[in-house]
Amino acid sequence: MNSDGRHLTDEDLMDVLDGARGGSAARHVGLCASCAGRLAEAREGLALARAADVPEPPELYWQSFPRRVAARLQAAPSPRPWRGWLVPAFATAVALAAAVAIIPRRATEAPASPAHTLAPWSALPPAEADPGLPVLQAAASDLDPALECGGLAECLADLSEEESQDLVQMLRPAVKDGSL
Amino acid sequence: MIGQALSPSLPIGAALVRPPAAGLRVDDREAVLACQSGEREAFDLLVERYQRDIYRLCYRYVNDPQDANDMAQEVFLKAYRAIHRFRGDSSFSTWLYRIAVNTCLNFRSSRRPEGEELPDSLPDKHAGALDAMVEDERASRVREAVSRLPEKQRATLILKIYHELTHEEVAGIVGSSVGTVKANLFHALGNLRKMLHAEAGK
Numbered sequence: 343m344n345s346d347g348r349h350l351t352d353e354d355l356m357d358v359l360d361g362a363r364g365g366s367a368a369r370h371v372g373l374c375a376s377c378a379g380r381l382a383e384a385r386e387g388l389a390l391a392r393a394a395d396v397p398e399p400p401e402l403y404w405q406s407f408p409r410r411v412a413a414r415l416q417a418a419p420s421p422r423p424w425r426g427w428l429v430p431a432f433a434t435a436v437a438l439a440a441a442v443a444i445i446p447r448r449a450t451e452a453p454a455s456p457a458h459t460l461a462p463w464s465a466l467p468p469a470e471a472d473p474g475l476p477v478l479q480a481a482a483s484d485l486d487p488a489l490e491c492g493g494l495a496e497c498l499a500d501l502s503e504e505e506s507q508d509l510v511q512m513l514r515p516a517v518k519d520g521s522l
Numbered sequence: 523m524i525g526q527a528l529s530p531s532l533p534i535g536a537a538l539v540r541p542p543a544a545g546l547r548v549d550d551r552e553a554v555l556a557c558q559s560g561e562r563e564a565f566d567l568l569v570e571r572y573q574r575d576i577y578r579l580c581y582r583y584v585n586d587p588q589d590a591n592d593m594a595q596e597v598f599l600k601a602y603r604a605i606h607r608f609r610g611d612s613s614f615s616t617w618l619y620r621i622a623v624n625t626c627l628n629f630r631s632s633r634r635p636e637g638e639e640l641p642d643s644l645p646d647k648h649a650g651a652l653d654a655m656v657e658d659e660r661a662s663r664v665r666e667a668v669s670r671l672p673e674k675q676r677a678t679l680i681l682k683i684y685h686e687l688t689h690e691e692v693a694g695i696v697g698s699s700v701g702t703v704k705a706n707l708f709h710a711l712g713n714l715r716k717m718l719h720a721e722a723g724k
Contacts, residue, residue, distance in 0.1 A: 351705070352704065352709065353701045353704040353705050353708070355708055356705070356707055357704065359708075380712070383711075383712050383715055384708055384711040384712055384715075385711075386715050387710070387711030387713075387714040387715035388711050390660075390664055390715060390718055391664060391679065391684075391711065391714055392683065393660065394660070394661040394662075394664035394665050394668070395661070396577075396578045396581045396582060396665070396684075397581075397587070399577070399587070404573060404574065407569070407573045407577075407594075407595075408566045408569040408570050411566075411569050411598045411599070412562075412565075412566060412569075414595060414599055415562065415565070415602055
């Protein structure tokens with residue numbers, strides 16, 4: 343046991359084995375049969391592990407290995423360049439899509455004041471008649487040719503992990519302030 | 523770090539240190555940037571530089587030369603396909619090791635039947651019977667035992683003992699804290715010893 347009545351942790355013992363820790367930990371091992379035993383077992387395991395190297399392939403193998411990888415790479419498509427420009431494009435497109443979908447809904451969900459209650463047939467103009475819609479559609483369609491992946495859904499599905507993370511970072515403030 | 527001499531402060535694995543490659547070396551970052559700009563030949567340089575490390579890592583995972591060859595090639599294919607996403611947040615070698623460990627884990631899980639891997643802890647039996655092993659046979663059995671360790675313990679032991687990475691580098695590759703890496707390594711060494719003792723006593 344050490345001064346506070348506890349055995350060393352596995353992490354502590356690994357540090358002792360690694361030579362990264364001496365002092366009180368090393369003294370504890372000298373006094374504690376349990377910790378000394380565990381340390382001795384790990385030390386023996388380390389000696390065993392070191393005794394087994396991987397059989398080395400012939401030099402010819404290493405000379406031909408890059409060629410074999412290159413041959414497989416030639417059959418594979420080239421890596422795509424980083425498409426960082428897609429992130430603001432996606433963010434804009436998503437924001438526009440959300441605006442088209444959410445703004446009319448919020449308008450319909452707004453608490454009705456008796457003084458401003460409209461007849462159901464006149465609550466909102468149909469979407470096709472909304473003068474703002476062509477503007478949004480035009481803005482969104484302007485993005486599509488740049489996406490080069492067949493549409494917003496396909497592009498989103500094709501995003502890499504890092505691109506997705508960037509997109510989330512950009513959209514997070516808008517989600518927090520309720521604009522999305 | 524792969525391909526670099528072991529720091530004197532890292533006694534574990536010191537017996538397996540390999541000297542750094544002689545002569546001028548194009549920096550990994552330059553080679554990566556060239557790959558990212560479409561120069562596929564630059565990737566050959568990275569393959570040549572890391573092929574031995576990756577092959578050995580794969581070999582220790584599966585203990586089979588043909589599987590190790592297939593897996594090592596797969597690691598480089600995956601790295602090439604993803605290299606445009608490498609931003610240099612970690613060293614290229616650490617990034618490549620991460621791909622290799624994931625490839626090994628997936629390969630193993632799809633090829634090995636469930637239940638073959640050992641539990642995290644083993645009862646200690648037949649201590650003292652190790653002397654009966656012949657040296658060459660023992661090396662083979664050690665490799666086999668390493669390949670049967672629980673995944674995190676195996677990854678940690680291979681990267682730390684045989685590839686001489688720091689605890690911090692191993693933590694970055696396997697996605698654990700440094701403390702967990704140390705604890706996993708400690709358990710791996712203990713389990714390895716127990717497995718070999720049990721094997722020797724059969």
